[in-house]
Amino acid sequence: MLRFITPLLAGLLFGVGLEMSGMTDTRVVLGFLDLAGAWNPTLMFVMVGGLLVTVPGFNYLLKKRKPVLCDDYCLPSKQDVDAKLLLGSALFGIGWGLYGYCPGPAIASLSTLSTEPVLFVAAMIAGMLIHRFTAS
Numbered sequence: 672m673l674r675f676i677t678p679l680l681a682g683l684l685f686g687v688g689l690e691m692s693g694m695t696d697t698r699v700v701l702g703f704l705d706l707a708g709a710w711n712p713t714l715m716f717v718m719v720g721g722l723l724v725t726v727p728g729f730n731y732l733l734k735k736r737k738p739v740l741c742d743d744y745c746l747p748s749k750q751d752v753d754a755k756l757l758l759g760s761a762l763f764g765i766g767w768g769l770y771g772y773c774p775g776p777a778i779a780s781l782s783t784l785s786t787e788p789v790l791f792v793a794a795m796i797a798g799m800l801i802h803r804f805t806a807s
Contacts, residue, residue, distance in 0.1 A: 673740060674740050674741075677740055685775065685779075686775075686778070686779035686782075689775060689776050689779045690779055692713075692717045693713060693717075694714065694717055694775075694776045695776045695779050695780040695783075695788075697770065697771025697772055697787070698771070699711055699713050699714060699771075700714060700767070700771040700772070700773075700776070701768075701771040703715065704767075704768050704771075770791060772787075772788065772791050774795060777791045777792050777795065778792060
C-alpha cells in the first residue's frame with residue numbers, strides 16, 4: 672500500500688509547490704523566457720531551489736544499494752544523443768516557449784478547471800498516444 676500512497680503524496684507535494692511558487696502561471700514562465708522584454712527571474716530561483724534539494728538528495732540516495740520502496744533503481748541506460756532526442760527536446764522547448772506550460776505545471780493547473788490547461792493536457796496526451804503508436 673505504501674508503494675501507491677508515496678507517489679501520490681509526492682505528486683501532491685510537487686503540485687502544491689508548483690502552485691505556491693507561481694509556476695502554474697504561464698505569465699511567470701513566459702516572463703522568464705522574455706530576455707529582451709520584461710524579464711522575470713522568478714523561475715530561475717525556483718530552479719535553483721529545486722537543484723539545491725535534488726542534487727544532494729540524489730547523491731545520497733544513489734549511494735544506497737537499493738531504493739526504500741522498490742527492489743531496484745529504474746534509471747535510464749541510454750547515454751547517446753540521437754535525432755529523436757534532439758527533435759523531442761526542440762518540440763518541448765518550442766511548446767514551452769509558445770504556451771508557457773510544461774507537463775508538471777499543466778497537470779497541476781487542471782485543478783483550476785480553466786480551459787487552457789485542459790486543452791494543453793489533452794494535446795499532450797494525444798501527442799503521447801501518437802508517439803506510442805507510431806514510434807518504432
